Amino acid sequence: MEVTRLSSKGQVIIPKVLRTAHNWEAGQELIAIDIGDGILLKPKKPFPETTLAQVVGCLKYRGKPKSLDEIEDAICQGVIEQWHDRS
Numbered sequence: 001m002e003v004t005r006l007s008s009k010g011q012v013i014i015p016k017v018l019r020t021a022h023n024w025e026a027g028q029e030l031i032a033i034d035i036g037d038g039i040l041l042k043p044k045k046p047f048p049e050t051t052l053a054q055v056v057g058c059l060k061y062r063g064k065p066k067s068l069d070e071i072e073d074a075i076c077q078g079v080i081e082q083w084h085d086r087s
Helices: 016-021 068-086
Strands: 030-034 039-043
Touching: none
Parallel strands: none
Antiparallel strands: 030 039
């Protein structure tokens, strides 16, 4: 746990250990989310959030439609490969 102070101008210094852990550098845009008993800071994503309806069909897949089971299997395989590559 790190401790910091709120300045008279409403500024907070994020401790270096946390900035380093999250790869945040000067100029990083953050989103402040009120979570009731505190504030959650998250990095602003470079692209706006989209819905499935906004992006469905953008890749123009021409093969046979995949079943939900096939999609879930592919996602599981991707997760396994991603974690395997990290070790």
